[in-house]
Amino acid sequence: MTDPLAYRCLELGCGGAPLIAGSEGLSCPRGHRVAFAPGSTVPVFARQRHDVNEYTRDDAAIIHDNALRWVFATFADDETALRTRLVARLRLAAGQRVLVTGAGAGNDLPFLIRGLAGRGEIYAQDIAEEMILTGWRRHRADPAAGGVALHFSVSDAADLPFPDGYFDAAYHFGGINLFPDVGMGIAEMTRVVRVGGSVLIGDEGVAPWLRGTEFGKMLICNNPLYAADLPLALLPAAARSVQLSWELSNCFYVIAYSVAAGPPSVDIDIPHVGTRGGSIRTRYFGQLEGVNPDLRDRVYAQAQRVGMSRVDYLESLIRAGLASASTTD
Ligand SMILES: C[S@@+](CC[C@H](N)C(=O)[O-])C[C@H]1O[C@@H](n2cnc3c(N)ncnc32)[C@H](O)[C@@H]1O
Numbered sequence: 001m002t003d004p005l006a007y008r009c010l011e012l013g014c015g016g017a018p019l020i021a022g023s024e025g026l027s028c029p030r031g032h033r034v035a036f037a038p039g040s041t042v043p044v045f046a047r048q049r050h051d052v053n054e055y056t057r058d059d060a061a062i063i064h065d066n067a068l069r070w071v072f073a074t075f076a077d078d079e080t081a082l083r084t085r086l087v088a089r090l091r092l093a094a095g096q097r098v099l100v101t102g103a104g105a106g107n108d109l110p111f112l113i114r115g116l117a118g119r120g121e122i123y124a125q126d127i128a129e130e131m132i133l134t135g136w137r138r139h140r141a142d143p144a145a146g147g148v149a150l151h152f153s154v155s156d157a158a159d160l161p162f163p164d165g166y167f168d169a170a171y172h173f174g175g176i177n178l179f180p181d182v183g184m185g186i187a188e189m190t191r192v193v194r195v196g197g198s199v200l201i202g203d204e205g206v207a208p209w210l211r212g213t214e215f216g217k218m219l220i221c222n223n224p225l226y227a228a229d230l231p232l233a234l235l236p237a238a239a240r241s242v243q244l245s246w247e248l249s250n251c252f253y254v255i256a257y258s259v260a261a262g263p264p265s266v267d268i269d270i271p272h273v274g275t276r277g278g279s280i281r282t283r284y285f286g287q288l289e290g291v292n293p294d295l296r297d298r299v300y301a302q303a304q305r306v307g308m309s310r311v312d313y314l315e316s317l318i319r320a321g322l323a324s325a326s327t328t329d
């Protein structure tokens, strides 16, 4: 059974109110409804229109199965070994709760189930109802799941219907290059993971040092997604212990990180020794107005003559100037 607190109302003004399950869908206390996809118990928060791309066709999962076979044959890699290796980077433990975004037909679910050692919860989401419903059909009654509860939903990975810090880990492989807003996709995965939890993101992207080679050019000509830049600059300030690897013949990037409470904190008051002096704080927060450059050069020269750093000398001049100003007030 889904935790009644898991799914949240996305309507503006509802402040992420919990959604309660009924026979035809979920509803919030203010009456907003999220219907189940026909013939299922899979809530649909947002979905792509039918047939707009290869993931929203009736045979989407078959196309995707063929595409995966092509990938692993082309790069001569083993799908089980790769997915096992990626899931291991989340360092899951029994009883944990994991989110999979862009889960497609659920190809990662057996590996995440194994990572949870038989106990826990997995929430799989995708914006293509056709894909996730196939995932739901293929995996919902998986006897291997044992004590791992599986939940499926249709939503945009850039607008997730879950509370902050709800998951121990979030996992994504293979679709983020297609997100209209990659930064929001990463921000949302980070938001819903607790402090200390893990996030993993991977997709196509020929390693930069191979882009200009014939190898890279062939791959990119075959599918422009192989030209995707890895989204390192879009990681959140709260990312720590960031690990990057290149998989599948250096044609896929994988970024894993743990989530901290905020940006790193450093001591900004350690004084610099040397000509300039000052500290991170004084250099950033203590900048003065522009002064006559000849005067500036004389001050610097005098600081050197008296053996003081520029900052210490300037501060002594300013202090002396202020002291004499206050005595003449
Ligand atoms: C290549 S498939 C990968 C499926 C699965 N992760 C796997 O490894 O087999 C990419 C998936 O990303 C999904 N996707 C694309 N944009 C999305 C978005 N904004 N939110 C959620 N899923 C999205 C697609 O619908 C598709 O099912």
Ligand SMILES: [Zn+2]
Pocket: 009, 010, 011, 014, 017, 028, 029, 030, 031, 032
């Ligand atoms: Zn609501």
